[in-house]
Amino acid sequence: MIVSHRAILAVWGLFWVSVGHSAVLKPYNVTKDCYYLPxxxxxxxVSEWAQLNKSVDGRLIAGRPMAEVCRRSTFQSESCADLKKEWILANPHFQDPVSFYSPYxxxxxxxxxxxxxAPCDMGNLPSYAINVSSAADVAAGLRFxxxxxIRLTIKNTGHDFNGxxxxxxxxxxxMHNLNDISFFDYIGPTYLGRAVRMHSGVQAWDAYAAAGREGVRMVGGFCPTVGLVGGYVQGGGHGPLAPMYGMAADNTLEFEVVTADGRHLNxxxxxxxxxxxxLNGGGGGNYAVVLSQVTKVFPDGIVGGATLTFNKSDTPAEQEPFWDSVTAWQKHLLTLNSEPGFQAVYTVTNFSFxxxxxxxxxKTKEQxxxxxxxxxxxxxxRNINFTQVVSDDSGYHKHFARYTPGLPFGKYVVFMILGGRLIxxxxxxxxxxxxxTAIRSITEDGxxxxxxxxxxxxxxxxxxxPGANAVLPAWRDAAISSNIxxxxxxxxxxxxxxxxxxxxxxxDVMVPQLEMVSPNSGTYMNEGTFDLATWKDxxxxxxxxxxxxxxxxxxPDMIFYGKPNVGNEYWKRMADGRLCRA
Structure with missing residues (x-):
């Protein structure tokens, strides 16, 4: 595994992070209005970090850049070669204690x-991570x-383009290694039926497979490596089954949390x-640390699917039929979206749909x-040639596997800049x-x-x-969740x-073109930019x-922070990277 070079905290690891990779300790006097840096x-x-390590039974890990295996002083040929092959994919980052997906x-x-x-600095990587195994570990980290x-962050898979x-x-x-899954009959004041308890490290690929074995299915994300219990559901959470059952946040029954003051609550x-x-839609990692959640599951059964592709001819005269067909598809969605459960992901470039x-x-493939x-x-x-393939599968997991090659992790490139808009x-x-017209302008240069x-x-x-949870109200009127x-x-x-x-x-240029044709709408916070000027709305x-x-x-102390989380305006990030109260 790529992270095999990383060891659980040792004396050298303590020293390495305490003084920084350059091994130079610079005096820097700051007030407690700012978090301290190494x-x-x-x-x-070192002794204080060692005491924390003891309090969490040796599960404190010194953060290090994964790519140090490619530097001359710490070179590991095989590990470096493997890392280069997977660097832009999800795999190495979600398996690492401190790395994350956002290239920015x-x-x-x-x-x-x-x-x-070349230099190999920590940059925005956390200095330490607790490999959480219990509520007590979380409470110890919060207290320390x-x-x-010092600043505190929460990481499950690191699948967060907002950093x-x-x-x-x-x-x-x-939280990544809390990955138990159990199915049971739930009895509560608002719901009686089958449910699943997932701990915070559970990822979509594992949840879908486990649900399939139980003869049920659940709302989850498109990307198989996304963690279903963290920022995904806390941001609302859409996916292939959302048009049938509602968003992930619409199906949650309970959360197990540790609050900012260390209380362990359901x-x-x-x-x-x-x-x-x-917690149901109000933004990830911002109100409490989630250890597990209970959510509804539904009887499994046949799932229809399809792909359809057509390309634009190199002849300029062929461009208008191509773009007219894109418009026709969007109008056709008015009918398709009115059918319970219909959902489609489609991609438009400057040469293909x-x-x-x-x-x-x-639905069967015939339907x-x-x-x-x-x-x-x-x-x-319009005399446009196209290729269509239709399918049906006996259960959702089989359907998902058909359209997600390379499971369990898939082949998703995660090094990207991402913007979005609800249409x-x-x-x-x-x-x-x-x-x-907006899509054409956005994609025209390729x-x-x-x-x-x-x-x-x-x-x-x-x-x-309306108002049942904190999901952005614009979702309820949306026909398309767009991303660029x-x-x-x-x-x-x-x-x-x-x-x-x-x-x-x-x-400045791309997202505003979608905003112009969708006034008074909004954006899925998990697929937007961290520095969007209108982030609150x-x-x-x-x-x-x-x-x-x-x-x-x-x-009340705003210990949970993130861009663009609720309350982040109470902090400002300084030139040296530290957070200070605004």
């Missing part, structure tokens, strides 16, 4: 593709971070209901084929052509890809009322300057003020 005189001593926050401070003599005045798993000089709570609609409300993952519970017939007729009318139904009704995820997660589908993607490939020579310029272009909408009051009640 170069500060006030940074905890990793900041290229220690790349495996740099020269063997508070008393020693909430990052934190220079932080102590990280690494929260639900009847126990600490305000905290339960906030592809439905790459259509999911329709309860899927029939429902797509009106759209195929539009393509035939409401009214846009498809009144301005589908305008949406196509660098950006547009992904559409058709979605109907209205309250009628979810079976709840630019992959970043350091192995091909992409530079940090290119990454930073793309981040700015995403916010776009990620939380009318829920923000209520969420802030809950945040102040359960985390």
């Amino acid at each position: 170069q500060d005189q006030e940074w905890p001593s 926050w990793l900041n290229n401070t220690c790349s495996p593709f740099a020269d063997a003599d 971070a508070r008393t020693k005045n 909430r798993s990052s934190g220079q000089g932080a102590l990280s709570l690494w 929260v639900s609609a009847t126990q600490h209901p305000d905290l339960f409300w906030a 592809q439905i790459n993952f259509l999911t329709w519970p309860g 899927v084929n029939s429902s797509l017939a009106p759209f195929r007729a539009e393509l035939d009318r 409401p139904r009214r846009t498809l009704e009144n301005d589908a052509e305008g949406l196509t 660098r950006y890809t547009y992904n559409g995820i058709s979605m109907n997660v209205s309250h009628a589908r979810a079976g709840n009322e 993607v630019v992959e970043w490939h350091p192995e091909k020579g992409d530079t940090l300057d290119m990454l930073l310029a793309t981040q700015k272009e995403m916010n 776009d990620y939380y909408g009318t829920n923000y003020d209520k969420l802030l009051e809950i945040k102040k009640k359960w985390d």
